[in-house]
Amino acid sequence: MPKSDASIDIESSDESKGKAPLIGDAKEKTSGLKKVMGICDFVLRLAAIIAALVAAATMGTSDETVPFFTQFFQVQASYDDLPTFRFFVIAMAVLAGYLVLSLPFSVFTMLRPNIVILRILLFILDIVVLSLSTASASAAAAIVYLAHSGNPNTNWQAVCQQFGDFCQKVSGAVVASFVAVVFLMLMVLLSGFILLKNAKK
């Protein structure tokens, strides 16, 4: 009886010897891939923060005062004149604020990839802010287009001849916001892949 027990012990230890390195290798590989994905996620978040801040700041400082030569008073154009631009600034500020707050969580999920619930929460919030910023960027783009080229059917005049500097700044802000949206889309795709990798392990 003691002899057979010993043989069983040897067999089981043989088995573990044969399998352990393989499992360890695959785990290490997956963990390395996860680290790289986590770093990419962090960098994308940083880039999106910069783009969102640039968009909000450019739109927020787009005031322009133009003198009326015929009459002795001045006309001012500001993002505050149009509700869509106000929404744009708020949405971009919310986006930048959310992304800054999400940075520590991004690092945390990179260091502790086992906490899947945090990743899922980040993923859902990412989709929400993606929709928010897409909405604000495209609404502002529609208004900027109107400001540039006007619309003869509704008798809306183009105002960019008058407020050239204002229009340029506003257009720049819209471009920056679309750059932020692209970064966000990449982030959402990456988050999805990280989630899949986490879940499959």
Added chain:
Amino acid sequence: MPKSDASIDIESSDESKGKAPLIGDAKEKTSGLKKVMGICDFVLRLAAIIAALVAAATMGTSDETVPFFTQFFQVQASYDDLPTFRFFVIAMAVLAGYLVLSLPFSVFTMLRPNIVILRILLFILDIVVLSLSTASASAAAAIVYLAHSGNPNTNWQAVCQQFGDFCQKVSGAVVASFVAVVFLMLMVLLSGFILLKNAKK
């Protein structure tokens, strides 16, 4: 020796007996949940198709001809006058077309839940059309707001007093498109959960 071997066999078969029903039960439960989620996905797609078609059709038929009483000619308002509304109709048509094409795939992934790659493809395309329809809906909303209330700073007059019927139809189309966007958001969330369930199995 033979005696000890026999005892080992019995032990292992006992183990498998103890575990097999449990695994089967869990699998059946997960499969049932997946079926329900698949049906929800299908119904949401149908609802989003209807909302998108209503939005596109309402916007597309929003022509209005108003007689000018003082002069003897007529003025026509049409969605075609504004590039944003043209983009809206195209985006809603694309959305409805994509959703109709995705219906058989949705059914297929419901019947064969093991084909994860198809689900991932659907998920990515869902996020893309979600962004597209959010962009078109919010851009149209910005223009509709202008048409309703105008903007004194840029000297853009409200045109809804003149074209009341046109404005009402256009506003209805924007509301329908936002309903479609909400259905799409629910779909994306559901797809994410289905993916997680699939990957965890």
